Amino acid sequence: MRALLPTGDPATLVVHGEAEEPRPGPGQALVKVEAFSVNRGEVFRLHGALPGVGLRPGKDIAGLVVQAAADGSGPRAGQRVVAHPPGGGWAEYAAVDTDRLAVLPDTVSSVTAAALPLAGLTALRLLRTAGGPAGRSLLITGASGGVGHYVTELAVAAGADVTAVSATPERGRRLAEFGATVVHDVAAAGGPFHTVMESVGGPATARALALLRPHGELIWFGQASRQPATLDFFGFFDGPSSATIRHFHYEDFPESYGADLATLVRLVAAGRLHPEIGRLSDWSSTAEVLSDLHDRRIAGNAVLTTAP
Missing domain, CATH: 3.90.180.10 (Medium-chain alcohol dehydrogenases, catalytic domain)
Structure with missing residues (x-):
């Protein structure tokens, strides 16, 4: 073949x-x-x-x-x-x-x-990890790609207040149409946030961490910049008084891929995911x-x- x-x-x-x-x-x-x-x-x-x-x-x-x-x-x-x-x-x-x-x-x-599959499964499982998004504030970095697109659409529809970091206005236009607040740098994101989904790495990780509410959670799921992130323990206290950092990998879930793919297909068929x-x-x-x-x-x- x-x-x-x-x-x-x-x-x-x-x-x-x-x-x-x-x-x-x-x-x-x-x-x-x-x-x-x-x-x-x-x-x-x-x-x-x-x-x-x-x-x-x-x-x-x-x-x-x-x-x-x-x-x-x-x-x-x-x-x-x-x-x-x-x-x-x-x-x-x-x-x-x-x-x-x-x-x-x-x-x-x-x-x-x-x-x-990959982007949709990652987005669905990120939101499952974050818990019920209704009424909560969420920041997603590196939101221009497929994962950011799916997370934004699903989270906004579920009642979350989403801020998406997109590299350019062109890439962020669709995210804004879903109802997200779109910024082009983490420094402009405002906050504080209940949950941060961080996928860029490098200096963006520490900046995003500092935008958490007390007892918030940063879910670390990528390093698109290919730059390692360095976190300073004492600098951490410039942001939230306490917080959780969670490493995420979309493969580490009990649900089968087939079951979650079926969920994504149903959402597309119902016009709830595009x-x-x-x-x-x-x-x-x-x-x-x-x-x-x-x-x-x-x-x-x-x-x-x-x-x-």
């Missing part, structure tokens, strides 16, 4: 090549991939990849089940699904554990669904899209469709 393979060359991170078609295990469905989205984390991994070492990127896919799981679990053949495999999704076919799948209704396209696709291309353009994503030339999600 055709698949995108890493090159080890920063100028062209992936090329089309041939890979063995996956052989599903008893609890796996075989999915014909129709669309997939790419994430900046995958781009960074590819920059350090060596050709021929087995790295097969691709965690956000949507397509058609062509072979149901042999153990009877999951969707039947012929059903359209969105999926979050651990890798290997940038290919014509992917074998996916059935607890990583959710069935799509006719009203949700594969292109729309492909933009959901994926923002900043780039839609055929997968022949994947290397170019990866470069643009790395250099932050794409707002929202980048989705690629596989050739017929």
Whole structure:
């Protein structure tokens, strides 16, 4: 089958090549991939990849089940699904554990669904970690990407007072339409906040921490700047009198990916969640899209469709 393979060359991170078609295990469905989205984390991994070492990127896919799981679990053949495999999704076919799948209704396209998994799962689980958002103030840094988009839309709809830090007015316009207060630097965020969701790193982490209310919580879920954060214990008291710092990783939850993907699909189908696709291309353009994503030339999600 055709698949995108890493090159080890920063100028062209992936090329089309041939890979063995996956052989599903008893609890796996075989999915014909129709669309997939790419994430900046995958781009960074590819920059350090060596050709021929087995790295097969691709965690956000949507397509058609062509072979149901042999153990009877999951969707039947012929059903359209969105999926979050651990890798290997940038290919014509992917074998996916059935607890990583959710069935799509006719009203949700594969292109729309492909933009959901990583960013949507992260946003949904961030809000679950933060607790009920109604009536609470929330600051999210690095809000220009897919996670910030989903967190903002869901939190505002649930009654939170959201301030989103977006790098530029253009990137922040959609967040403002949802009802968030948009600023372009943490220093302009005001506060204090019940909850801070911090994903930038570097000096932004300490600045965001200082904006917490007493007994507030900072949920640390990323380091998009690629700069380490340094926190000073005594400087901490320039901000909240006491607070909690929580490390977050979207994988560390008891709920299955399939269950949470089904929630995201229901929200989209009901018109309560609107994926923002900043780039839609055929997968022949994947290397170019990866470069643009790395250099932050794409707002929202980048989705690629596989050739017929």
